[in-house]
Amino acid sequence: MTDPLVADATTSAPAQRAYLAHGRWTPMWFLAPAVLTLFAIGIYPTLFALVTSLRKYNLTRARDGFPFIGLENYQTVLTDSTFWQTLWRTARFFMTVMPVEIVLGIVIALLLHKPGWSFTRSLVRVSLVVPLATTYAVVGLIGRLIFNRDFGVANQFGNWLGFESLDWLGSQVGAFAAIAMMDIWQWTPFCALIFLAGLSMVPNEVEEAARLETSSYFALLRHVQLPYLLPGFTAMLILRSADVLKLFDMVFTMTRGGPGAATDLVSVYIQRVGFRIFDMGVASAQAILLLILTIFISRLFITLFYREIDA
Amino acid sequence: MIYKNVGRVLHLLSLLVFLAFTLFPFYWMVSSSFKDQTDLLASPPVWTFVPSMAHYAEVWQDEKVFAAIRNSLIVASATTFLAIVLGAPAAYSLARFQFKGKKDLWFWFISNRMISPIVLALPIYLLAQSAGMLDTHLVLILIYLSFCLPIVVWICTDQFRSIPPDLEQAARLDNANQWDIFWRIYVPLGVPGIAVSAIFSFIFSWNELLYALVLTRSNVQTAPVIATSYMSGYELPWGKIMATGTLIVLPVTVFALFVSRHMVRGLTMGATK
Numbered sequence: 012m013t014d015p016l017v018a019d020a021t022t023s024a025p026a027q028r029a030y031l032a033h034g035r036w037t038p039m040w041f042l043a044p045a046v047l048t049l050f051a052i053g054i055y056p057t058l059f060a061l062v063t064s065l066r067k068y069n070l071t072r073a074r075d076g077f078p079f080i081g082l083e084n085y086q087t088v089l090t091d092s093t094f095w096q097t098l099w100r101t102a103r104f105f106m107t108v109m110p111v112e113i114v115l116g117i118v119i120a121l122l123l124h125k126p127g128w129s130f131t132r133s134l135v136r137v138s139l140v141v142p143l144a145t146t147y148a149v150v151g152l153i154g155r156l157i158f159n160r161d162f163g164v165a166n167q168f169g170n171w172l173g174f175e176s177l178d179w180l181g182s183q184v185g186a187f188a189a190i191a192m193m194d195i196w197q198w199t200p201f202c203a204l205i206f207l208a209g210l211s212m213v214p215n216e217v218e219e220a221a222r223l224e225t226s227s228y229f230a231l232l233r234h235v236q237l238p239y240l241l242p243g244f245t246a247m248l249i250l251r252s253a254d255v256l257k258l259f260d261m262v263f264t265m266t267r268g269g270p271g272a273a274t275d276l277v278s279v280y281i282q283r284v285g286f287r288i289f290d291m292g293v294a295s296a297q298a299i300l301l302l303i304l305t306i307f308i309s310r311l312f313i314t315l316f317y318r319e320i321d322a
Numbered sequence: 323m324i325y326k327n328v329g330r331v332l333h334l335l336s337l338l339v340f341l342a343f344t345l346f347p348f349y350w351m352v353s354s355s356f357k358d359q360t361d362l363l364a365s366p367p368v369w370t371f372v373p374s375m376a377h378y379a380e381v382w383q384d385e386k387v388f389a390a391i392r393n394s395l396i397v398a399s400a401t402t403f404l405a406i407v408l409g410a411p412a413a414y415s416l417a418r419f420q421f422k423g424k425k426d427l428w429f430w431f432i433s434n435r436m437i438s439p440i441v442l443a444l445p446i447y448l449l450a451q452s453a454g455m456l457d458t459h460l461v462l463i464l465i466y467l468s469f470c471l472p473i474v475v476w477i478c479t480d481q482f483r484s485i486p487p488d489l490e491q492a493a494r495l496d497n498a499n500q501w502d503i504f505w506r507i508y509v510p511l512g513v514p515g516i517a518v519s520a521i522f523s524f525i526f527s528w529n530e531l532l533y534a535l536v537l538t539r540s541n542v543q544t545a546p547v548i549a550t551s552y553m554s555g556y557e558l559p560w561g562k563i564m565a566t567g568t569l570i571v572l573p574v575t576v577f578a579l580f581v582s583r584h585m586v587r588g589l590t591m592g593a594t595k
Contacts, residue, residue: 059445135344137579149549161363
């Protein structure tokens with residue numbers, strides 16, 4: 012056992028980043044089970060979807076068989092204005108909820124990081140888990156009750172503040188705002204927790220030294236705390252953009268995409284094409300395009316911000 | 323001095339505002355489940371009322387609700403267990419070894435988490451149908467691994483990387499084999515990350531609706547499917563819906579609260595350096 016390891020062990024004071032020497036196949040033994048599983052349940056169905064997207068595959072007309080029709084399904088999707096509208100609506104939804112969730116998340120994390128009121132702080136920290144754990148479908152149901160026109164509590168709050176009662180779920184803007192608010196309620200705590208984890212990584216000495224140097228709160232935030240918030244920030248953008256692209260449960264139970272098409276997000280639409288109209292060919296083409304878009308977006312975020320797994 | 327006290331009071335007030343914000347919809351669901359029909363439909367809504375157990379009695383009669391909760395429990399526990407068993411070793415490998423194509427492999431793991439369920443739901447439905455696996459626990463468990471495994475790999479990789487490599491080197495000098503090192507050093511020290519990824523796996527699979535809606539019929543309907551099943555018709559049975567909602571949300575919330583102290587330590591997302 013006179014390998015480089017021994018030398019390494021004696022000279023490695025700042026060895027946090029050091030990778031360890033290992034047998035050629037060792038990493039594979041640890042990786043194989045996960046890789047094989049994910050391959051079977053992830054890649055295989057994706058390939059199946061790819062093949063399906065090249066066929067005429069309407070389940071209500073199974074008797075005609077499922078002939079290959081080339082890229083016709085993709086042509087259908089790309090010229091389908093409803094598909095583009097749902098994509099654009101999804102993007103708008105993301106741009107509505109994400110800034111609010113980030114700002115509120117940072118504010119909550121800073122409030123929780125600040126010393127004092129330790130009991131209330133731990134109460135808030137624990138309570139953050141509640142929205143996260145609430146079943147998304149149930150969130151939609153709660154939203155339906157809260158935003159009900161006649162006996163909803165949202166209108167009661169509005170009345171107290173001097174606003175007229177609204178038919179939230181019956182109007183285009185109202186329904187969009189309502190699903191956005193429920194999303195903000197559910198996911199702000201997640202952002203807060205990630206930012207809080209980032210803040211807690213700032214070494215105490217560094218933070219205290221900085222407090223002696225400057226009395227400006229924002230200088231501290233900008234130069235000392237912000238660098239520690241960045242990895243979480245990226246992770247959150249990736250996760251949340253993917254989540255919004257697949258947002259289905261809450262919208263399905265709250266508005267079913269209505270009224271009209273006001274809350275018809277892309278996943279809700281594809282689900283309808285696949286399992287209400289049963290046109291699996293077109294739905295698969297939509298799904299494949301959505302997959303490409305998702306991978307593109309997460310690649311973009313990772314290369315822009317996340318420099319984690321570099322060798 | 324006064325300035326400082328004002329700051330302290332503001333701090334407390336804002337904390338309380340956020341406490342109300344995070345708990346209100348949950349509180350509203352629970353309190354609505356105890357309102358009788360008249361109180362539920364009161365306009366404007368009432369805040370004080372005589373609690374009624376009627377809706378819970380109604381749910382109690384409904385065997386479907388408990389069957390659904392049991393199904394969810396089976397599926398979520400099995401998924402979480404498998405995701406940890408398969409994912410933690412992979413995370414160790416990604417955190418500590420250097421090999422070709424690692425970056426791509428890591429990205430591939432993570433991108434599985436990004437995939438919209440609708441992408442896989444269509445082919446899985448067709449495949450499960452032809453294999454006769456529709457409406458079984460197994461098909462749900464397998465498909466839920468597709469988003470739980472990436473979460474475990476992601477969170478645990480970050481967590482394992484923050485464990486000092488010196489420990490492993492010391493163990494190697496004692497001739498410990500790789501598996502022992504993983505099991506005796508990384509698993510115990512990585513508990514926060516493992517716990518957090520377990521919570522998320524459990525929450526995600528407990529709450530999942532789209533796959534469950536598509537892949538199950540009467541046998542293994544999960545809790546979220548049952549919750550949405552009351553929504554047909556114009557007059558909704560709000561009390562029953564909220565009582566069922568409370569019963570569905572309660573177990574997973576309790577579970578999450580129980581392990582929440584690990585939450586912050588396990589969610590650093592690589593901010594270790």
